[in-house]
Amino acid sequence: MFDSLPSSPLLQSLQAQLKEYPNLMAAYEKLEPLILQAFDAARMSLFQKRAQQQDLVARFKTGQETKEIKVPISPASIAGYVAMSQQPLIINDPYDDEQLSSIHQRLRFDKKFDRASQFKTECILCIPVMNAGVMMGVMQIINKNGAGFDQKDLETGMQIAEMLGDKFRYELGGTKNPFDYLVLRGLTTENVIEDVAKLNNTRAIVSKLTTEFRIPENEIGNALSVHYQVPFIDYLPDTYHMYQSNSRLNLSYLKRNFVAVIADAHENATVLMAEPNNAALLMEIESALGIDSYEIAVGLPTHILKYLGETSAGSGPGDMDEILDEIGTSGEELEDQSDEMAEDAPAVVRLVSRILHDAKRLNASDIHIDPEKGAPTRVRMRVDGVVRDINQVPASHHNAVIARIKIMSSLNIAEKRIPQDGKLAFKMSGQPVEVRVATIPTVAGEGVVMRILATGGAMPIEKMNLSPRNMNMIEAMIKKPHGIMLVVGPTGSGKTTTLHAILGYLNTPDKKIWTAEDPVEITQPGLQQVQVSPKIGFTFANALRAFLRADPDIILIGEMRDKETAHAGIEASLTGHLVLSTLHTNSAPETITRLLDLGLDPVNFSDACVGILAQRLIRTLCGSCREPYQANEDDIAFLKRQYGAEYFDELELGENITLHRAKGCDNCGDTGYKGRTGVHELLSMTNELRALVYKEAAVSKMKAQAMNDGMRTLTQDAILKVVKGDTDIPQVQILGGSD
Numbered sequence: 091m092f093d094s095l096p097s098s099p100l101l102q103s104l105q106a107q108l109k110e111y112p113n114l115m116a117a118y119e120k121l122e123p124l125i126l127q128a129f130d131a132a133r134m135s136l137f138q139k140r141a142q143q144q145d146l147v148a149r150f151k152t153g154q155e156t157k158e159i160k161v162p163i164s165p166a167s168i169a170g171y172v173a174m175s176q177q178p179l180i181i182n183d184p185y186d187d188e189q190l191s192s193i194h195q196r197l198r199f200d201k202k203f204d205r206a207s208q209f210k211t212e213c214i215l216c217i218p219v220m221n222a223g224v225m226m227g228v229m230q231i232i233n234k235n236g237a238g239f240d241q242k243d244l245e246t247g248m249q250i251a252e253m254l255g256d257k258f259r260y261e262l263g264g265t266k267n268p269f270d271y272l273v274l275r276g277l278t279t280e281n282v283i284e285d286v287a288k289l290n291n292t293r294a295i296v297s298k299l300t301t302e303f304r305i306p307e308n309e310i311g312n313a314l315s316v317h318y319q320v321p322f323i324d325y326l327p328d329t330y331h332m333y334q335s336n337s338r339l340n341l342s343y344l345k346r347n348f349v350a351v352i353a354d355a356h357e358n359a360t361v362l363m364a365e366p367n368n369a370a371l372l373m374e375i376e377s378a379l380g381i382d383s384y385e386i387a388v389g390l391p392t393h394i395l396k397y398l399g400e401t402s403a404g405s406g407p408g409d410m411d412e413i414l415d416e417i418g419t420s421g422e423e424l425e426d427q428s429d430e431m432a433e434d435a436p437a438v439v440r441l442v443s444r445i446l447h448d449a450k451r452l453n454a455s456d457i458h459i460d461p462e463k464g465a466p467t468r469v470r471m472r473v474d475g476v477v478r479d480i481n482q483v484p485a486s487h488h489n490a491v492i493a494r495i496k497i498m499s500s501l502n503i504a505e506k507r508i509p510q511d512g513k514l515a516f517k518m519s520g521q522p523v524e525v526r527v528a529t530i531p532t533v534a535g536e537g538v539v540m541r542i543l544a545t546g547g548a549m550p551i552e553k554m555n556l557s558p559r560n561m562n563m564i565e566a567m568i569k570k571p572h573g574i575m576l577v578v579g580p581t582g583s584g585k586t587t588t589l590h591a592i593l594g595y596l597n598t599p600d601k602k603i604w605t606a607e608d609p610v611e612i613t614q615p616g617l618q619q620v621q622v623s624p625k626i627g628f629t630f631a632n633a634l635r636a637f638l639r640a641d642p643d644i645i646l647i648g649e650m651r652d653k654e655t656a657h658a659g660i661e662a663s664l665t666g667h668l669v670l671s672t673l674h675t676n677s678a679p680e681t682i683t684r685l686l687d688l689g690l691d692p693v694n695f696s697d698a699c700v701g702i703l704a705q706r707l708i709r710t711l712c713g714s715c716r717e718p719y720q721a722n723e724d725d726i727a728f729l730k731r732q733y734g735a736e737y738f739d740e741l742e743l744g745e746n747i748t749l750h751r752a753k754g755c756d757n758c759g760d761t762g763y764k765g766r767t768g769v770h771e772l773l774s775m776t777n778e779l780r781a782l783v784y785k786e787a788a789v790s791k792m793k794a795q796a797m798n799d800g801m802r803t804l805t806q807d808a809i810l811k812v813v814k815g816d817t818d819i820p821q822v823q824i825l826g827g828s829d
């Protein structure tokens with residue numbers, strides 16, 4: 091801070107002028123001649139940083155009109171570079187490109203102002219105007235009489251910049267401490283801010299302010315925005331994603347420094363930093379990114395980690411590790427307190443909320459809260475079909491956590507001896523998320539399994555990753571005005587997703603679509619969706635009969651569980667409706683035998699059936715780390731054996747086959763896999779096949795005919811996806827041979 095009076099009389103009168111005028115622009119007319127006199131220089135510009143746009147604006151008056159010069163904070167101009175590096179600079183020949191590039195590879199002098207004004211810039215002194223460590227603007231002095239600028243000019247310049255910085259602060263509403271604005275807003279006191287400042291760690295300070303002092307995160311963000319004079323960006327995963335060139339930056343480096351490069355839907359990059367005044371860090375990021383145009387914004391440390399894909403950091407309920415720290419994880423000493431821990435204790439409430447939020451963010455399908463005898467409770471989640479350990483809850487808190495979940499799902503907390511079923515809902519990013527809850531008493535205590543119901547709309551049919559043959563055939567099948575189409579596979583093979591993708595394709599205003607589901611997981615506007623409830627006697631067969639009286643075009647029957655439903659479905663399809671349904675069978679040809687075994691009439695069924703799609707989900711390789719390699723002899727032998735030697739040539743693989751394998755990186759939790767894709771086996775009811783169904787031929791005969799008609803098995807489709815690079819050979823091995 092500039093405490094003592096400035097030494098020279100010139101600077102003293104400068105400070106007097108600054109005090110006299112409330113507004114910097116008003117003072118500028120008086121200031122300019124004084125400053126130019128101090129340097130014996132020809133021209134100056136005073137750039138002000140605009141908080142909401144990452145650029146500098148110099149406003150100067152020519153006659154009556156105020157002109158603006160805008161430059162981005164980047165090496166594209168001298169002033170922009172000084173703003174970015176926050177270091178003063180003397181350039182004694184701006185036309186010497188070599189001198190410029192020795193300072194920064196991409197540093198340029200913008201010659202267009204010289205050209206426009208027929209003025210020749212010979213030397214520049216450029217100084218950042220700072221306040222409380224935050225860059226507020228840039229002062230640029232041009233052309234010193236006689237010689238270039240020297241060290242003494244630099245010192246004078248720094249003194250003037252300091253005075254201006256103080257002035258800028260009041261003008262722009264900047265603050266001295268990053269959290270001062272919270273005091274101004276009446277959300278906390280100066281004592282609290284002084285106290286938390288001792289933590290000397292932004293992440294810890296923010297965490298303390300949100301958890302202990304209950305200050306909303308967005309208010310903290312606003313305070314940081316006012317202080318750093320850059321916009322605040324919340325954690326908005328629907329709006330922002332990781333900018334692609336992030337990959338050039340080391341993830342642990344980004345995490346350590348709390349910086350993430352994010353982009354909006356138009357790929358406009360923003361460097362999101364917890365401390366945007368860290369010029370050295372910004373310079374490193376800038377040179378790694380190698381782009382000129384990006385915004386700078388301030389974010390909360392936990393949000394930044396979430397953008398970087400960290401799983402244990404989070405917003406809302408607080409950081410999992412911190413909640414557990416707060417609870418204290420030293421198991422034994424807390425063991426005695428187990429009865430005293432209340433289910434409405436703030437830490438328990440936040441812990442359960444944290445678990446639910448983490449599950450949704452990880453895109454988990456199920457959460458398992460597993461009690462262990464004499465050990466901490468394990469919290470595991472099923473992500474992409476595989477259960478993983480997520481964290482632990484101290485045994486002392488087990489009962490409170492279970493009770494909290496039971497209260498949220500309106501279950502009886504006193505009843506701990508029999509299983510109970512319920513439902514709960516919570517909000518995440520403003521979207522409601524529904525969860526089915528099942529409690530099961532075990533010898534180690536009460537366990538809970540929660541199923542997170544898929545929310546949102548249907549997947550577009552093009553995203554199903556169908557082979558071109560399957561895509562064409564499905565389109566042809568579902569365009570038929572009547573008939574029955576079946577999607578088959580075990581639980582968790584993605585049948586519901588597929589049916590809704592098909593319905594999404596068919597869902598036009600000229601079609602009346604009824605669905606009976608148990609439960610309704612995906613909703614689509616335009617569909618009439620009904621939740622069946624066998625417990626009260628409202629079965630799939632009842633729903634189907636009701637639909638037939640309700641003028642349908644297309645009917646979805648969640649599952650053909652029994653003969654009655656299967657019969658009703660076939661009847662409906664024979665009377666001019668398109669019916670979609672599912673069965674728990676393993677392959678398409680096997681489905682036919684299963685239905686005939688249920689007692690369906692072979693002639694009716696084969697007339698009604700348009701197609702059967704069998705499917706499974708397999709894990710896909712992580713796009714960030716999958717590793718290409720040249721297939722060796724064993725790989726090729728495997729592919730040939732699994733695809734079938736007689737079909738292998740149709741893959742047209744050529745000599746050198748490139749496959750991919752799992753590696754593991756930060757983006758995929760070191761598993762090498764991310765997400766899942768369907769593999770499909772699509773049987774089409776041709777006349778030849780129909781003849782075999784009439785005769786109730788053996789499954790093997792029907793399969794041979796279907797293959798002849800162009801069907802490829804689940805395994806063959808999986809091999810197709812290995813060759814495409816979607817997945818690897820081990821995933822085909824898990825799927826197992828189809829014979």
Ligand SMILES: [Zn+2]
Pocket residue numbers: 712713714715716753754755756757758759760762763
């Ligand atoms: Zn990866």
